[in-house]
Amino acid sequence: MKGKRIVVTGVSSGIGKALAEKCVAAGAEVVGLCRRVAEAPDGVKVLACDLTSEADVRGVFSKLGPFDVLVNNAGVGLMSKITDGDLDDWDLMWQVNVRALALCSQLALKHFDGPGQIINVSSMSGHRVPPGGGFYAPTKFAVRAITESLRLELRAMKSSVRVSSVSPGFVDTPLLNDYFKGREDVLANTKASIKMLEPEDIAQVICNIMQTPIHVEVGDVLLRSVDQGV
Numbered sequence: 001m002k003g004k005r006i007v008v009t010g011v012s013s014g015i016g017k018a019l020a021e022k023c024v025a026a027g028a029e030v031v032g033l034c035r036r037v038a039e040a041p042d043g044v045k046v047l048a049c050d051l052t053s054e055a056d057v058r059g060v061f062s063k064l065g066p067f068d069v070l071v072n073n074a075g076v077g078l079m080s081k082i083t084d085g086d087l088d089d090w091d092l093m094w095q096v097n098v099r100a101l102a103l104c105s106q107l108a109l110k111h112f113d114g115p116g117q118i119i120n121v122s123s124m125s126g127h128r129v130p131p132g133g134g135f136y137a138p139t140k141f142a143v144r145a146i147t148e149s150l151r152l153e154l155r156a157m158k159s160s161v162r163v164s165s166v167s168p169g170f171v172d173t174p175l176l177n178d179y180f181k182g183r184e185d186v187l188a189n190t191k192a193s194i195k196m197l198e199p200e201d202i203a204q205v206i207c208n209i210m211q212t213p214i215h216v217e218v219g220d221v222l223l224r225s226v227d228q229g230v
Contacts, residue, residue: 002027010074014173169224
């Protein structure tokens with residue numbers, strides 16, 4: 001990855017932070033987009049960006065020069081049910097997990113230096129709905145559809161840009177604290193009963209995708225802890 005210029009959303013914590021650190025250590029130049037700029041890892045060029053704001057996203061991308069890879073990592077996970085969930089929670093998850101991901105992908109196409117690559121961090125919740133239901137899974141099903149829709153559009157355009165996604169199960173990141181808010185006992189029991197994936201595990205998979213030959217397009221990688229049943 002030495003010499004690559006990589007843009008990563010959500011570099012202030014979790015998978016994004018682990019990925020940025022790994023890419024920098026491998027000799028890549030990383031530009032990170034996030035709100036909590038002070039929490040981004042060392043060695044990353046950080047640009048403040050509120051992904052819920054179209055103007056903010058467009059403004060940040062207008063400052064970017066050519067780059068090689070976009071990793072749409074930023075995401076919001078809230079346990080907000082369809083039956084009685086708060087629309088503000090729905091809006092936030094849709095804005096970040098779906099609209100911002102699609103917009104960043106669209107804007108990135110104008111910046112790729114040679115054969116570009118877009119990698120979306122999705123979730124196992126984009127392949128099956130967790131027992132508690134909720135609005136989070138629909139946003140991740142949308143990410144799965146966006147990934148394939150974009151791939152098909154690019155193939156029709158004879159574009160060399162590759163599109164991939166990674167769909168992990170439980171990863172021990174701050175997102176879980178939001179998802180299990182008000183159910184801290186459930187989260188504690190879950191952590192006690194299974195060995196969750198670490199952010200570094202997902203970062204390694206993403207790095208592997210980045211290093212595939214340019215004629216190889218990875219569709220989606222599903223991964224979970226061996227302790228996780230579904």
